Amino acid sequence: MIGPKSRRTRIVLGVTGSIASYKAVDLARYFMKRGCDVRVVMTESATKFVTPLTFQSLTHSPVTLSFWNETAAGNIGHIELADWAEALVIAPASADCIAKLTIGAAESALLAVALATRAPLIIAPAMNTNMLSHPQTQDNIAALRGRGHTIAEPETGELACGWVGTGRLASRREIYLQTMRAIGPRDLLGKRIVISAGPTREMIDPVRYISNRSSGKMGLALATEAHRRGASVTLVHGPIVGIASLSRDIRRMAVTSAAEMSDAMKGCVAGGRGETEADVAIMAAAVADYRPATIDANKIKKGPSVPTLPLVENEDILKSLGQVGVANRKTMLVGFAVETGTHEQLVAEAKVKLGRKGADIIVGNRAEDAFDKGTNQVWIVSADEEPLHIETSAKRVIARAILDKIVMRLRQLTSCELTH
Ligand code: CTP
Secondary structure, eight states, X not given: OOOSOOSSEEEEEEEOSSGGGGHHHHHHHHHHHTTEXXXXXXXXXXXXXXXXXXXXXHHTSOOBOOGGGTTSTTOOOHXXXXXXXXXXXXXXXXXXXXXXXXXXXXXXXXXHHHHHOOSOEEEEEOOOHHHHHSHHHHHHHHHHHHTTOEEOOOEEEEOTTSOEEEEEOOOHXXXXXXXXXXXXXXXXXXXXXXXXXXXXXXXXXXXXXXXOOXXXXXXXXXXXXXXXXXXXXXXXXXXOSOGGGSOTXXXXXXXXXXXXXXXXXXXXHHOBTTBOOOSEEEEOSBOOSEEESSOOSSOOOOOSSOOXXXXXXXOOHHHHHTTSOGGGXXXXXXXXXXXXXXXXXXXXXXXXXXXXXXXXXXXXXXXXXXXXXXXXXXEEEETTSOOEEEEEEEHHHHHHHHHHHHHHHHHHHHHHHHHO
């Protein structure tokens, strides 16, 4: 029997037979470490690659192998498992399994769970590149996607069969992120969000630059959270680490200087080439306010006197994006304000920046709370509303609160449009 519903996310992991089956062991651990309860269902061919005992020891739960041993002590009925699941993740999913999913076959316990569950289905194909590119497999994958199931796209690289091509199981991080999105709130589904993150670098000469302490973690957290909630996300980022932690769904644009960031942000927000104008733009980047008036082509050498560095002002990107009148602007603009004073001064400054930059929301934070940290505390300031204080929390939690606020305002805008 399965115990009472726990607060941990309940994942049923379906494992089919593939040379990638062993990777499902690591995947199960990855889910468990991130607050999930995992129950495993294996096809018979999967047991040729990994033993059920491995999964059983790891998940501390019996592994479901067939209909016929369901009455054995400790075993879980396939319907019970289907009802228990918050998500069914099939990883690796073989070509055979994918084909059978499309026709609704129920010959194995895994297929029966897939047929019976109402939970989102996440399919992570892994197979030989020719099997994957076969028109039948492609049709099958397209059919499953068309039914609203999530496909964690296989990666390209060296395959166990000796071929180089597409067919390698998606990374455990990608499968996890796709699963979280599939079971997420979907309150940003269909929305385009463009986020800037990290510092800019303003070159002085080929070896030196002006920059700041921004790590980009807040922007990365916002991008991950927006993706989880269903948005289509573009991240325009300065030189930062951690980009690899993002889902492959997130479009990335690497820039260096403020001028490059400005071009990228304006282009992405405006859309074009089949894309609509962005619904939301979040300037989480710490853009350098000044740049050297000229960039020296050669390294500046030490001389008899201390050199002076003439600076010119950079464009204020947020302000430029806000220049289009609020009445005819479609994109909601969100900025940050980094200050070093008291929280009262911070809120006052955030209100000033709200008006000066034509933003809809300014997230105020203090340099001492934000820089180089995995946590932050913020005051979310918007016109005609009391500032909302979010106490010191992980940047993931802060990102959630900021996006809650954005979703609320998007809903208000939609209801305003409907009543006019
Ligand atoms: N910002 C921008 N372009 C700039 C400078 C800042 O788009 N050249 C954006 C930041 O991304 C942030 C907001 O404006 O969303 C506020 O940035 P902040 O550094 O706090 O304020 P500044 O406008 O630079 O003003 P000050 O440095 O005087 O506080």
